Amino acid sequence: MSENETIIRVKNLSKTFHIREESVKSIRHLILNLRRLRSKQHRIQALQDINFEVKRGEVIGIIGRNGSGKSTLLNLIMGSLKPDKGSTIETSGRIIRMALGMGFDPNLSARHNIYVNGSILGLTFKKIGSIFYDIIDFADLNDFIDTPLKFYSSGMRSRLAFAIAVHAQADIFLMDEFFGGVGDANFQAKSKKVFESAFLDKRTILFVSHGLKNIVDFSDKVLLIDRGKQLAFGPPKEVVKQYQKLMK
């Protein structure tokens, strides 16, 4: 667990999606088209030759236009997609991905969702029990503990997601438009404070954001992707300038 240990190493990473033009996957279709299947495939190169390394405790911002492959990159790092042959992704430790309304089941109450998420994030029930009311208090949901999440407003949901995330035990955090604060101004101020003081400390974070201010303020390095290609990886201010040029 040395300070300078490389925690994510991405080398020659490419990802191609094979999409069939007719997306119907039925038994009849399979039998009738057994021979033609391969030729009909449509290829989409989502990412091409991405290379970077992340050290423990670094905060990396990822920017790029819509559809440039940012979320695909997060999915690949998390291991839920398989990269093309020849690519290497090495990660060490537990990874979680946070997006608004992350692993929540809308039919379950906040209580159950906290237990399920906490447990999957590696906490024992004892530990969850001891921080349960901290999470509820932080998210300001005292009156709605046993209400199914489908009746929550989106603000309440993201507050809960954020509150759980702050308590989560993981080595690498992937954040999709989740960085900084969520909710109303009041909660945003509160969460920003916690975020800066407690959360950022010694955690490895990769975050996708369109908020350039957050990128410049918080990240140590920034990765710029455009149409699946890596345009830059370096100090925030320079890369953001390059991105702004690209947008013009």
Next chain:
Amino acid sequence: MHSTLHITQNLTVKDRILAIGTQVSITRAIFMPTPYRLSFDHRFNFMLQQIIDPITEHLPENNRLERIWKLAQIDFKRRYYNDRLGLLWALINPLFRITIYFIVFSRIYNNNTDNYILFLFSGILLYGVFSEISKGGMTVIKFKRYLIENIQFEKVDLFISQAISVFLGFIFNMIVFFSVALAMGANLNANVIFFIPVLISLFLISSSVAMIMATIVLYIDDIRHLWDMIVFLGFWSSGVIFKVDKLVEWIPAILYLNPFIGLLTNARAAIVYGTPPDYFMMIYTLLFSCAMMAFSVWLFHRNEHLILEKS
């Protein structure tokens, strides 16, 4: 309805548990009428916890086991709680089918199997577990997508917890079964312990079929029809409603190809007739189910990266 919502929300958790503990008997908690349904949730949780807590207290804290148990619990709830009759559905369906089969096979066709109603009851309950778990395998990925998308964890746990949740419902069925069995003078004796290896094999076979189904779904959407056929074939080739002697005489190999033949025979020996099991078939079925489990875990792991890509 609205007033109930209000009251339960204003109570603290502790108050609620105290209130439940003093007022409600277990039977009342299970068969609670509709207006009380909102608090049913808490009553049932409390009831389960009373049974489970003393057991789990002595187990080492294990994050993975806890998670599997929690997922099973919420799956069980999703299955029964939102319905008006709740858990009763778990009983009504098999009872209804047993009545129909019983009428057909004892009144219309002559049937001289000993203790036929228990023979039939046990067959349908055990096969029902298999069909429910394997059917769930096709949807578990869809229902739990919210977790798969965002958190890295062992996805096999989802299938195991789903199978446990079906077994929880099965416990209630078995309570009814044993009550009927005692009332009908079944020969229950020490051989009942041989029901345990039967349950283990049933659990392993069902969850591995669920995993295989989940893998196939990634490639072919309309696998449901194939599943229907597999379950139908299994139903008529395992001796759920008749003795398999003639079938085995005709195709001897089927004894080894269909693990349910040995499984059901031994189950009935244990809980209907009170005779010792066929030890060879017992061990064969256990080995068969372990091998199936190993194969399906391997198959699922090989394909799990397709979950987000294809569905």
